[in-house]
Amino acid sequence: MTAPLTAGLLLVALAAVPLLGPPDYLMHVLITVLLTALAGTGWAMMGRYGLVSFGHGAFLGIAAYTMALLWNEAGLTPWLGIPIGMGVAVLAGMLLAYPAFKLRVVGHYFALVTLAAGEIVRILIVAMREHTGGSLGLTPAKPPPGAGWLAMQFDKTGFWYIALIAWALGLVCWFLLDRSMSSRALAAISEDEDAAASIGIRVTSEKMKVTVISVALAALAGALTAQYRQYLNPESLAGLGISLQIVFGAIAGGMYAPIGPTIGAAITIGLEEGLRIFFGTELTGAAPLVYGLLLVMFMLFMPRGIAGLFERRAQRRATPAPAAAE
């Protein structure tokens, strides 16, 4: 029972962060890290079983825009808008994933199908510019005075708790999945789909299950990010750029360990903010340059990510047989 205990202590420690009175900027970075980590965790749920999606940005966008449009045009509070947005995103994900799994679109092909789907969502958001503001973006309406909680518009401390709960929810999903039979089944499927099917694993339904969880978490991250920034933009919430960034974060941190995507998010956000501080805004191009280089380096030298390093060390400790046995 040490793992849940450590996790609980960590959560309490994180919950106490605002009490230390950190500067606003630091809170902003930390909140962004948590929300990015949530999206990465969602992505890695699929990614670690070989279901590599290049279109997860679309789900962030669908949930965020559904929520914001419901608030702006129908006055529906984001507290309801977010679950609805997540529902719409999950529905869209299922609509795409079911035929893809049923017709056995795998590997490269799955990645490209999801890429196409992500682009479709981005273009649709731009095309519906009368409602979404197109490429210029969208700002959620200000609530009547005193009704900030209804609009889910809080200060940084308030949002810290929301982000923390959402992030922890992602990890809980990860652990629950890991303990279920589905995890074993999915591992078998990612090794060999035919063999898995032949021993009675229901390939499509297992894949659908993990897809639903993955999309829901990414959608939650998207809606909360939009709500935190109070600004929505098709480039930063849908499309290839953001999708690849999610993938990069999860891979860099390590997609096989629960904490991996969070490490990845801390790296990507830390890098972006660090470069901004040290080089100023005129060198914004340096951020993609550096993390592109890192992505290449990771693939070349440690394809299992940073968390992979600890993992190997832990395994070595767990198994008495030395590595020489290989």
Add this chain to the structure above:
Amino acid sequence: MDPFLLEALVNGILLGGVFALPVLGLNLVFGVVDVVWLCYAELVMVGMYAVWFFYSQMGWPLPLAFAVCIGLVAVLGVLLHLLVVRPLLTQPPINQVLATGGVLFVLQGVATLIFSTEFRALGVDMPPMEVGEVFVSGTKLAAFGAALLGAGALWAFLKFTYVGTAIRAIARDREVMPLMGVDPQRIYLIASAIGGALAGLAACLLIVQLDVHPFVGLSFGPITFMICVMGGLGNMLGGFLAAFLMGLIISVGGFWGTTELSYVVAFAFFIVVMFIRPQGLFAR
């Protein structure tokens, strides 16, 4: 026939010619090396900047700028192969794709640092030509002709030269060819150079009709991948035909609706094709 529809059809075919070159380059690299260059459109972007820089800034004659651009991107292709792809050849495909995805960010970052995010135009234009009842942009027509010439040259190279034959052979069976005395590493290198050169040629044809900025690759990169896969990855002729099909869908879709929605239709068409014929539309 409605002259506007006719114009849309003609423009669709011209657009297909623009897509055809990067599709051929990607297919060549994939067919031979078995790696997808996710950063292919960014190689084209670098080439577009090269032409703009040498022509507009340095005042070189346009043909010289074109030649340098093609050479430069070919060298980039070789470097990409040597530094990134070759060390990853034994890794799972997804790692290779992600590494070239990293290169995509690097190239975007370098372009932003050097040229900023401003849109750069070449400012070269040819007068429109009247063909029958339809007006056709002279620039687009010239680019189309050059694309066909490039594709023809590639075909002749693969068909009639010794190295071309070796390339086709290794694309068909990479286990047996080393036994026949073909050095796969050398062939990979040559294919990467040609793949790069095709990206360079595509850059020359695009810069005359499109402004260049660091993220311009994202506007045609995804669609080139889809065309490749639709034609059947590694299937050159299939990719070539699919390029024109996609060009027609986008252009005629734009005639009935808006350009944006025509791209939605094109992407949706791609997804449906993947569901029905994942091996590609024109696979045998």
